[in-house]
Amino acid sequence: MNSISPNLNIMIKACEKVSKVIIRDFGEIENLQVSRKGPKDFVTKTDKRVEEILIEELSKSKKKYSFITEETGIIKNLDSQNIWIIDPIDGTTNFLHGIPHFAISIALRTNNELISGVIFDPIKNEMFYAEKDHGSYFNNQRIRVSKKNNIDECLFGTNIQGVKFTNLNLRCSGSAALDLAYVGAGRLDGFFQSNLNIWDVAAGILIIEEAGGKIDGMLENKISDISLKASSTNIYSKMIENIDNF
Numbered sequence: 001m002n003s004i005s006p007n008l009n010i011m012i013k014a015c016e017k018v019s020k021v022i023i024r025d026f027g028e029i030e031n032l033q034v035s036r037k038g039p040k041d042f043v044t045k046t047d048k049r050v051e052e053i054l055i056e057e058l059s060k061s062k063k064k065y066s067f068i069t070e071e072t073g074i075i076k077n078l079d080s081q082n083i084w085i086i087d088p089i090d091g092t093t094n095f096l097h098g099i100p101h102f103a104i105s106i107a108l109r110t111n112n113e114l115i116s117g118v119i120f121d122p123i124k125n126e127m128f129y130a131e132k133d134h135g136s137y138f139n140n141q142r143i144r145v146s147k148k149n150n151i152d153e154c155l156f157g158t159n160i161q162g163v164k165f166t167n168l169n170l171r172c173s174g175s176a177a178l179d180l181a182y183v184g185a186g187r188l189d190g191f192f193q194s195n196l197n198i199w200d201v202a203a204g205i206l207i208i209e210e211a212g213g214k215i216d217g218m219l220e221n222k223i224s225d226i227s228l229k230a231s232s233t234n235i236y237s238k239m240i241e242n243i244d245n246f
Contacts, residue, residue, distance in 0.1 A: 004129075008108075011129075012118055012120075012129065014057035015054075015106065015118055018104060021049060022089065022095075022104070025046040026100070029043075029095070029097075043092060043095055043096045046089065048071050051071045055084075058086075062079075064077050064079035064082075065082040065084055066082065066084070067083065068198060069084075069087075070197070070199045074223075084106065084108055085108070085203075086105070087104070087105040087199035088104060090103050090104075090105050090175050090177035091173075091178065094173075094175060102178070103121045103177045105118070105119050105120075105177040105200070106118045107202035114202055114205060115131065116129075117131075121178060128184060130210040130211070131210070132206065135210050136207045143186065143211050144212050145183060145208065145212050146186040146188075146189040148235060149235065151235055154169060154190065155171060155188055156171070156192065156231075157170070157173060157182065158191065158193050159176070159193050160172055161193075165246040166242050176204070179191050183204075183208050183211075184204070184207035184208045186211075189232065190231030191229070191231070192229045192246055193227070194227040196224075196226040196228060197224050198224070200226075205228075205230075213230055214230065214236045216228070216230070229243070
C-alpha cells in the first residue's frame with residue numbers, strides 16, 4: 001500500500017471491519033424479500049448498526065473528533081474542527097432490493113477542508129480513497145479522471161431527476177458515492193445531481209479533486225440540498241452546455 005496517514009488508515013480499517021456485517025446482512029435480503037414483514041425494517045437496522053460500529057471504530061483513537069452522519073445527525077464532541085462525515089450505506093434502496101451496488105462512505109473534514117476520503121464497495125471489494133495533495137487511489141493503484149474529449153463517447157452518472165435535463169448518455173446507478181468514485185477512476189466521465197447530502201458526497205468530492213477532476217457546487221458548511229456537477233476538465237464546459245437549467 002502507498003504511504004497513507006494514520007487517519008486514513010483508521011478509516012480504511014473501519015470500512016473493512018464493518019463490511020463483514022454488511023455482507024452478512026446482504027446475504028439475508030433474499031430470504032426477507034418473501035417474508036410478510038419485508039426487508040425494510042431489517043435494512044434500517046443494518047444501516048444503524050453499521051453506523052454505530054463506524055463511530056465506535058473511528059472514536060477509539062480519535063476520542064474528541066466530532067461527527068456528521070446520516071442516521072444520527074451531528075455529534076458534537078470536544079474537537080469541532082475535525083469532523084468525520086459518514087454514510088453507512090450509500091445506495092440503501094439497492095441494498096434493500098438485493099442489488100449489489102452500494103458503498104460505505106467516510107470523509108474527514110479539518111478546519112472546513114476535506115482532507116481524507118474513503119468509498120468502499122464491500123460486495124465487489126473495491127476501495128477508493130484520497131488524501132488532500134496526495135492523489136486518489138483505487139485498491140492501491142493511482143487513479144485519474146477520464147481523458148476523453150468527445151462528449152458523445154462519454155457516460156454520465158445522475159439520478160432519475162437529472163434525466164430530464166439532458167440528452168447525454170446517462171446511468172442512474174442509485175449510489176451517488178459510487179458515481180463520484182467512478183468519475184475519479186475514469187469509469188464515468190462526469191456526474192450531476194441535486195438534493196444531495198454532505199454524507200453522500202464528501203469523500204467523492206475529494207477523490208475527484210485529487211484525481212484531477214473539476215467539481216462545482218460544494219457550498220461550505222452546507223449539510224443538505226447540495227447540487228453537484230463534476231467531470232474531467234476536458235469535458236466540463238461541454239457537459240455544462242448539455243445540461244439545460246440544471
